[in-house]
Amino acid sequence: MPSPPPEPVRHGGGDAPRPAGHALAGGRRTADTARTVLFAARSAVALHRLLDTLPVFAGDHRITRVFSLVPGSDFSTDALAALEAAGARTVPWSEALGTPYDLTLAASPKGDLHRLRGPLALLPHGAGFNKSLPSDGSPRAASGLDAAYLVRGGTPLAALHALAHPGQIDRLAARSPAAAARATVVGDPTLDRLLASRGLRDRYRAALGTGGRRLIALTSTWGPRSLLARHPGLPARLARELPLDEYRLALLIHPNAHSDAGHHELTERLAPALAAGLTMASPYEEWASVLVAADAVLCDHGSTALYAAALGRPLLSVCDGGAELIPGTPMDRLLAAVPVFDKPHDIADAIRGHRAERVTEAAAAAFAEQGNALPRLRARLYACLDLTPPGTPLAPRLLPVPRAAAPLPTxxxxxxxxxxxxxxxxxxxxxxxxxxxxxxxxxxxxxxxxxxxxxxxxxxxxxxxxxxxxxxxxxxxxxxxxxxxxxxxxxxxxxxxxxxxxxxxxxxxxxxxxxxxxxxxxxxxxxxxxxxxxxxxxxxxxxxxxxxxxxxxxxxxxxxxxxxxxxxxxxxxxxxxxxxxxxxx
Structure with a gap:
């Protein structure tokens, strides 16, 4: 694995030194210690990943957090709505480009990040780097590891790549040795939230109205190879065919698909399934609470399946990713290790025959340093900020209890x-x-x-x-x-x-x-x-x-x-x- 990244480089601002003291700390400017961190989100899914890192700076009055929406994504609507709902301080992108920040965090390399002033720390926006999108980026390059986005004008875009597994650095090095030299393994903050929340499983299940039923989660990524795109009638079919007193169903939809269609449109499309008792989880946090509560998961090639595997849940593959799924990736290995779903009875068979080690071994190829992501990330980010990290304990924020589940059919x-x-x-x-x-x-x-x-x-x-x-x-x-x-x-x-x-x-x-x-x-x-x-x-x-x-x-x-x-x-x-x-x- 490459050595730790060097001192953060300044990009977009030439050789000018980093301006200090942009933020207010304790009600006055403190040139020695105040720092401003920009969270630059291009889509809802990228924003959600960034929000999971917030405990890194929690309680530190030296840090001011500012958010901006990176233009150019077709899936940005829900990101803006989520920021407004959270009451986060936002700045227009034009203002962000004209302001020097002490550090910028992003979870997607796309967009005009190279125009920002100050060092950039880049996190993954999913798990495993499993997809290649033919219409976006270099041929067969994994989305998120594509040198076309990670290197601009011969210079690496980011001062720090905070990755989840050593294998990801090896894959990055094959595409861009210069970018890989600035990469380090910290783990996955989102996974650590799921792992930390396992003790709340009974609360989540009570909120979802499972009773003695098995909770089956259907996970659908975005795009034409997703579960909902290829099998749009599957949720309603399962709701009709699975015995009502033995199963409850929940649907976890990728934030991009949620942004693309909108909540109202999805509700109308899924009306028969929702009327039959299907719960549609929110694309931020609630999907993860449902995954912790689930007894089994029906999946496509979206990375949500890897989180389910890391929890040791029984999985069944509904559809593969076709040309989008890169051979040999953690998701490819996971789908090869789990049964293929054909009929409702397959679910009971998969649960009875489940061996947790089969799926957790596949997930291990995507997640290292489980449970340690936030401390490791904090150390790296504070080094970028040239600050001593606070000595306060650091732990993932527990996932919230889901909203009340859809009522049972009347x-x-x-x-x-x-x-x-x-x-x-x-x-x-x-x-x-x-x-x-x-x-x-x-x-x-x-x-x-x-x-x-x-x-x-x-x-x-x-x-x-x-x-x-x-x-x-x-x-x-x-x-x-x-x-x-x-x-x-x-x-x-x-x-x-x-x-x-x-x-x-x-x-x-x-x-x-x-x-x-x-x-x-x-x-x-x-x-x-x-x-x-x-x-x-x-x-x-x-x-x-x-x-x-x-x-x-x-x-x-x-x-x-x-x-x-x-x-x-x-x-x-x-x-x-x-x-x-x-x-x-």
Whole structure:
């Protein structure tokens, strides 16, 4: 590996010495110590990488941070919006070009960075340098390691290349020995945020509403070889075909693709999948929180898959990168080591057969110095600034808890099988047309019915439902229904309904089949490996509806066993008490 970089060179400003004391420290100019650092972002993805380095300067009153948007990218819109949302101090690019800065940080070598005055530190804008973009840069050169951008007029663009792995320096040296002489390995600050946040996995999963389900993340990079470009219907297909009580889905979209289409357009394109329970993660930070929470990942050749591999997650390849993917790169090696996705059942097989070392070994080719990126980066950047680093502890900022996940579908197509007091339930999101759902077929065959959350679904679905239910809102209401009162009202409003129910608590519901008594069902949680798992009460209600349909003369109290997914729950059924009947919805 090359030796540490020499003293930072000044580019764009000739041999003029670096002006000192541009910033305010402690409310006055201090020529000896004040420094101004410019964060130059060309796109949202580059900005996100720079934001992950902010702890390097945290708490240091000698440093003033300024941001500017480097013009020329088709994907800059979201970067500007993110800066405004963060309240960051920004300067126009024209002003940045006319101001000498003590240090500039960038995560893309593209644009007119050579026109800036002062030393430049360059970080990667992804993981692994895996892509070659035929329409942008030198043929077969890895994006980010292309000498056409890294060397201007025979002079290296950057005073420092802060890379994530020694192999990246070797690849850079093959293209530009002069640039490689200024490169050093610091690690990957973004990966270190994911690794540091692993202890928050349960919080992330709770926010995403996984319960006992497996969380499957779909990752899509940008461009014509991405997962969404090649398989645009895959999220909706998986949402329809994966059992609702066994899986939750989340989609992680590359910031460039998000910027290109815009949030509104993506929401419209993905409307069927979102209605079926898909969560679309934010392209900054939230994608990483979801990755920490995920149980498995379906990927393309985007570098998000390498972060998933570093976490040891099971991966399945949905599509390769074609001519964009450079042979022998970490991503190429990773895709060769993981199964290829073909049908939904492949996901369960991949999870069962997963060996973490297979994917972590592939990721090791992209990430060195795991857990040490910020201290190593701080030492290098403060050397560029000719300052002694502060002695305060340095740690990655933990990833935030995701926003609330997309709600579960409010109408489900349900298949059940009844054997005495044992009932199995499989639910899928319902089609919008209730005529597409089969009716009950009797006790000897899988029976189908439509279950609808009455006050959350369309009236046309409620009209066709065999099971109609509501959930208690959990807060005071000046004019709330009682459970029994609403059930009676629903029977009057929907002639022909077979079963109407109210979910009162995570383990308690009341229900009545037309003409029958008001029953209460209490579900015992399932305990596995020290964890308590509860089913969605709507799934239990479908089991009870199927049992009451198959055995109309059955008497309560009784105990049912209800199998939902891979777990079997005991359900105590008895006539409802007066207190349960009067519970508020």
């Amino acid at each position: 109408a489900c197509a349900v298949r059940t099988r009844v054997h005495g007091t044992a009932v199995s339930v499989v639910r899928h999101p319902a089609a919008d047309d209730p005529e597409d759902h089969p009716g009950d077929d009797g006790p000897d065959a899988p029976a189908g019915h439509l279950a609808v959350e009455e006050d959350a679904a369309g009236a046309h679905l409620a009209q066709g439902a065999a099971l109609l239910f509501r959930r208690a809102r959990g807060g005071p209401d000046d004019a709330a229904w009682t459970a029994a009162g609403w059930i009676d009202e629903a029977f009057a409003a929907y002639p022909g309904r077979r079963t109407v129910a109210a979910v009162l608590a995570p383990s308690l519901s009341v229900l009545r089949r037309r003409g029958g008594p008001l029953l209460a069902a209490r579900t015992e949680p399932y305990e596995e490996a020290g964890r308590i798992v509860r089913p969605d009460q709507a799934a239990v209600l479908s089991a009870l509806h199927a049992w009451l349909t198959a055995t109309p003369d059955a008497a309560a109290p009784t105990t049912l066993t209800c199998t939902v997914g891979e777990r079997t729950y005991r359900v105590q059924v008895a006539e409802a008490t007066e207190e349960q009947a009067r519970r508020e919805l």
